Amino acid sequence: MGINISLGFVLWCILALLVILVVLVLVFIAQSQRRIRRREAVAHYIENHFDGWYEYLTKGLGGDVLPKSKRSDIEAIEKIFFAFTQSGSSKDIDRRIIQFGTEHFGSYYKKQLKSGRWAYRVNTLSKLIEFKLPGFEKIFANEEILRLSKYEYFLFLTYLSIFDMERFSYIYFMRRDLSEYENKKIFNRLSDKKAEKLMNRFEEITLPGKYALIGRIALMPSGTSIEWLESLLGNRTPEVRIRALKAIQTIGLVQESCRYDRFYNSDVWEERMLVTRLAPLIGEKSIPQLKDRLDDHHEMVRREAARSLSRFKKPMAEWAVPVQRETLTVQKEGEK
DSSP states (O other), X not given: OHHHHHHHHXXXXXXXXXXXXXXXXXXXXXXXXXXXXXXXHHHHHHHHHHHHHHXXXXXXXXXXXXXXXXXXXXXXXXXXXXXXXXXXXXXXXXXXXXXXXXXXXXXXXXXXXXXXXXXXXXXXXXXXXXXXXXXXXXXXXXXXXXXXXXHHHHHHHHHHHHHOHHHHHHHHTTOOXXXXXXXXXXXXXXXXXXXXXXXXXXXXXXXXXXXXXXXXXXTOOSHHHHHHHHHGGGOSOHHHHXXXXXXXXXXTOOSOGGXXXXXXXXXXXXXXXXXXXXXXXXXXXXXXHHHHHTTOSSHHXXXXXXXXXXXXXXXXXXXXOOHHHHHHHHHHHHHO
């Protein structure tokens, strides 16, 4: 009897699993069919209404009469807008996309940003950035920002960097989990004026953020940026000093040459190499140090020292002849 009960229980378990499996398959099929129908509806909409949207975006004609109520309509319109922003954009087209998107999609996007589904929130943030739609700067409360995923946080900061630098500056320092690459993506979207505002808060930024900001400032060839970069040459972190030297090399300008003297004998070979690259910008006072670096124990430093010496004018280059070559010349003259 015990065996019969056990077999019955096993059969019921198998039957229950089969039912669950069938239900899952049916749900999967239904969702697949729904996605297929929506894709077909989107494609059909684009085929039928692309010309109308072209007239609206390029000439401002007929936007009010174009269908835009269904979700598939919205998805199709987004694809059309995206195509224009990527290939055929202009100030007038951008303005009409912003105007239409703000007026007709604003409520829909706010609902999507509050969705419990991560993909909906991420996709919506990406669209707001792509279409440059204002009005969502305070969509997340501070408590919600702390709960955002890292990627959502990155996207929201990117959005704020476009529309609200004051809130960006506050939200940016709420968390410290962005990578150097993510910081770089954000900073590179900032105007020079906006990037300069972060220079004053450099010590508050994470190390990955510091590296990214130095790289951004390297794209700003001005006396202010050089002065700031040279101030970093005394930083305690070797990598910060190295990044600053690289940024100065990128800009190609030196202001206070005395700040570089100590790097010729640095314990960090990258610093010695970079200062030898900068030597032609520093001037002829660097020739004695370059001569010393010709005997550096690191090959890259020796190579850069020789290369920099060759860039000085000929009389200066003659002063920089290696000692070994001078000795060889004297020996040959003695043999004669």
